[in-house]
Amino acid sequence: MAAKTKLATLQNAARDQEDNDAIKSQHPAVEIWRMFIANRAALVAMVVLVCIILLAIFGPLFYPTDPFEMVWMPFTPPGTDGFILGTDYLGRDLLAGLLHGGRVSITIGLVAALMSVFIGISFGAFAGYYRGYVEEVLMRITEFFQVLPTLLFSMVIVALFGASLQIITIAIGLVSWTAVARITRAEFLRIRELEYVTASRSAGATNFKLIFAIILPNALPPIIVQSALMVGSAILFEAGLAFLGLSDPNVVSWGQIIGSNRTYILDASYTVTIPGLAIFVTVLAISLIGDGLNDALNPKLRQR
Amino acid sequence: MSDVILDVRNLRVEFKTQAGTRPVLDDISFSLKRGERISFVGESGCGKSMTALALMSLLPSIGRIASGQILFKGEDLAAADESRLQNMRGNEISMIFQEPMTSLNPVFTIGNQISEVLKRHRGMDHGTALATAIKLLDAVKIPDAKARINDYPHQLSGGQRQRVMIAIALACEPEILIADEPTTALDVTVQAEIFDLLRDIGARTDTAIILITHDIGAVCQMAERMLVMYAGRKVEEGPVQTIVEAASHPYTRGLISCVPHIRSDISTLPDVLPEIDGIVPSITSFGKNQCLFAPRCDRLTQKCLDQQPPSTSIATATVKKDAPHNVACWNNHGTGA
Numbered sequence A: 001m002a003a004k005t006k007l008a009t010l011q012n013a014a015r016d017q018e019d020n021d022a023i024k025s026q027h028p029a030v031e032i033w034r035m036f037i038a039n040r041a042a043l044v045a046m047v048v049l050v051c052i053i054l055l056a057i058f059g060p061l062f063y064p065t066d067p068f069e070m071v072w073m074p075f076t077p078p079g080t081d082g083f084i085l086g087t088d089y090l091g092r093d094l095l096a097g098l099l100h101g102g103r104v105s106i107t108i109g110l111v112a113a114l115m116s117v118f119i120g121i122s123f124g125a126f127a128g129y130y131r132g133y134v135e136e137v138l139m140r141i142t143e144f145f146q147v148l149p150t151l152l153f154s155m156v157i158v159a160l161f162g163a164s165l166q167i168i169t170i171a172i173g174l175v176s177w178t179a180v181a182r183i184t185r186a187e188f189l190r191i192r193e194l195e196y197v198t199a200s201r202s203a204g205a206t207n208f209k210l211i212f213a214i215i216l217p218n219a220l221p222p223i224i225v226q227s228a229l230m231v232g233s234a235i236l237f238e239a240g241l242a243f244l245g246l247s248d249p250n251v252v253s254w255g256q257i258i259g260s261n262r263t264y265i266l267d268a269s270y271t272v273t274i275p276g277l278a279i280f281v282t283v284l285a286i287s288l289i290g291d292g293l294n295d296a297l298n299p300k301l302r303q304r
Numbered sequence B: 001m002s003d004v005i006l007d008v009r010n011l012r013v014e015f016k017t018q019a020g021t022r023p024v025l026d027d028i029s030f031s032l033k034r035g036e037r038i039s040f041v042g043e044s045g046c047g048k049s050m051t052a053l054a055l056m057s058l059l060p061s062i063g064r065i066a067s068g069q070i071l072f073k074g075e076d077l078a079a080a081d082e083s084r085l086q087n088m089r090g091n092e093i094s095m096i097f098q099e100p101m102t103s104l105n106p107v108f109t110i111g112n113q114i115s116e117v118l119k120r121h122r123g124m125d126h127g128t129a130l131a132t133a134i135k136l137l138d139a140v141k142i143p144d145a146k147a148r149i150n151d152y153p154h155q156l157s158g159g160q161r162q163r164v165m166i167a168i169a170l171a172c173e174p175e176i177l178i179a180d181e182p183t184t185a186l187d188v189t190v191q192a193e194i195f196d197l198l199r200d201i202g203a204r205t206d207t208a209i210i211l212i213t214h215d216i217g218a219v220c221q222m223a224e225r226m227l228v229m230y231a232g233r234k235v236e237e238g239p240v241q242t243i244v245e246a247a248s249h250p251y252t253r254g255l256i257s258c259v260p261h262i263r264s265d266i267s268t269l270p271d272v273l274p275e276i277d278g279i280v281p282s283i284t285s286f287g288k289n290q291c292l293f294a295p296r297c298d299r300l301t302q303k304c305l306d307q308q309p310p311s312t313s314i315a316t317a318t319v320k321k322d323a324p325h326n327v328a329c330w331n332n333h334g335t336g337a
Helices: A002-021 A028-038 A040-062 A094-130 A132-147 A150-161 A165-176 A178-191 A195-202 A207-243 A254-264 A270-297 B048-056 B082-088 B110-122 B126-139 B158-170 B188-205 B216-222 B240-245 B250-257 B302-306
Strands: B004-017 B020-033 B037-041 B063-072 B093-096 B176-180 B208-213 B225-230 B233-239
Touching (some): A094 A207, A094 A254, A150 A207, A195 A207, A195 B093, A207 A254, B020 B208, B037 B216, B048 B208, B126 B158, B176 B188, B225 B240, B233 B240
Parallel strands (some): B037 B225, B093 B176
Antiparallel strands (some): B004 B020, B004 B063
16 A cells, blocks of 8 residues: 555656656747747848848938048048048048948848739739639739849839839839749649648638638748848849949949949959948848748747 | 438539540439448549548539539538638538648647637637647547647657547537548558547547548448449448448459458458459549449449449348448349358
């Protein structure tokens, strides 16, 4: 009898131990965040991007030099006469240009990418889900936009509607959504045939729910990667337009600095490489964040 | 207890193929009573799964219900509109699938997926739905349900996933549960557990079960009545025991003799396991006015090639009035022998 009680006590203790050992599961958002910060590259990239964005927002407040004003001798090398990044061919302060330009470049990059993701997902999701005529119409429209020479098309838009920031952003968004549409459609075509979609349908899910709550979350990984790359390419695209002198002349952007200094690339290479580096670092950071996000959003990679 | 909840009448489902429109289901009729367990048997490509999908109105886009009625408690589901069907699916009739490994959505926790149906059909709020999900997981015997509702599908084994599928299917206490080869992807011990669970829950909640399988052993474990299908047609129908003991259609006899010693009087454990020669005809020959099993049959006569055999009732001593033994064969084995 005594042995039995002892056994029972021991078993209880063992069970309590088990309960304590059981991992308390957390809210999915917490887990995604934990997974994200476990990825060193993504974390560093995140810190870098936050710094860049903070500099772009608050930098001009603490460094009020007008980026268009000719403040000093042209081609002052970085670090001389109190100009940290030197001056350009007209004697304008490059640091001021970089800080002010960051606002424009990053805003255009994010908004244009967001816009193309929105259009691309809508087109791709409906085409891939409904198939048939819907797909035919939507994909033909996509192909129409795809075969237009992107630079030429955006130049026409800018020429027609004026070179304001909004128009430039819309033009960039309009020429770059096709990739997202095609990726989304391909993923939808694959996933809609999977058994869990039929299972969800057999549990009474509506079309709307199937598209946005069942299939889309599973289609996200490649879309996220593509979107992150798109922020970068939108910044570069704006740089390209500005390089050709097709950007808003009243604002300064990274691409515009490169464009206006391009003639002097051999004599004063820093005037081009410094804004180039800014674009490079920003684009790289966003890509790495996209990678990290992709891993963190995949439950299979989210180890405990 | 004898009220009929599902009455399928002369259901014909056609597929549009390159060879023209062909019936994948040809004049299928059966009825199902509350709490009854029926089994659909046949080889691959005989239309078992199509019957299930037709009941749920989930036919692939090349298929459509050409004629016939699916009377669910008197309402014709074949003529119902999509929003009615969406309310029906997972609520009044639900289904579990062959592949537990792929039938759950990989990006959501299982608690999330079970509570989803409850929110959809029962209008529960998130908290209540989750609490109910835990109870359901307990009911399908997943240990430590409280902790496991936060698991993702890939963290569960195949058997556990099928249990989760059963929990989802039973969440809204449906009147009919369609199980499309629920244990094909699982090993034998797990299979027995799943069948026990289904039988248990079915009996407790008075849910009618339609089991689709090619495994006669599973039929004997699970079902009261069975319906043998071949090339989209019903070839034999009757109580499981009657058919296993005295199958009348050559195809059914073939199916049963393929199973090692299920009944020693039909299969006397030969050295070589018998098989039915040949394969199921391709869809291009479906719907012809002849016996479609003829090319593989050992009792073939000219009549089989000239005319499609009708489904006729054969009298057996063991047959009860409400569960007739029907067979569609010109040269059937009769009541025994």
